[in-house]
Amino acid sequence: MNATAQRPVDRWFASYSGDHQNDTNQLIHVFAVPTILWTVVALLWCIPVFGTWIKSGAWAALAMFAAWMYYYKLSRPLGFGMLAIFIAMAWLTRWLEALLGLQNLLYLAIAVFVLAWIAQFIGHKIEGKKPSFLTDLTYLLIGPVWVLSKFYRKMGWKY
Template sequence: MRRIDQLLSEYGESHQNETNKSIHWICVPLIFFSIVGLVASIPSQAVQNVLGPENPYANWATLALILVLVYYITLSLSLSLGMMLFSVLCLFIANVIARLDIAPLWMISLIIFVVAWIGQFYGHKVEGKKPSFLKDIQFLLIGPAWLMHFIYRRLGIPY
């Protein structure tokens, strides 16, 4: 069995309840996005010096996502392409929020992060099982890939 199949199967063991699954479809992408927003909010003069001071994507989140995508590539090239598209979407939305200047990106991201985690823990309370990342930290990255693999299966794309 491929490593990605093993990880997705193990992750799925604690995600059988339909309510918990539904909550995950909302909260996992929000958590992923909120982390992108929080990391993008870290002052990034050094990154801007390398990637260009006028580049709106010259921030720590872009660099962190490159590393995350390398991890996904080691698991599945096909799945990593979907995760790359979602990552780019998260960077784009974070950039739009920052430019709108309604509130600081870090504040909006922090609120989303807290609310989404409350949702996640509620879902696991309903499920009656602990979140997978408490067993193995890499499941924080497997959660988004687990959702992506369902999209791939629906579209008939091998992962």
């Protein structure tokens, strides 16, 4: 880690990047990590909320809000970016629920979750390093915002 990595977000990214040096693995992550994030949202979306007027999505909304608070604390610009992503994912999930039904949304989310994780493990096999979350579960939260930070850097945006 270099001397300029003082903020917690920079320390997390420096450590996470150390496990993701291979270009192919990074490319796999750019697609698989957001996909896995969506599948988690969709899986939580499918958990019923018994005894209320809320039919679906409440658990996903709570989880997205909690994750957003974490991201906002790490970095306001990245937090706002993740907020936009969560809103888009909630909209997509609601649309898919209306199109497919809740049960088929669940099946779709499970299938995509499994395929995206297979891709992730292939990427780490290519990399020759184990996934970061095996050393600290916090990296499951860092992965999506790390991918977003790559986009911010490409756009020349500060985070």
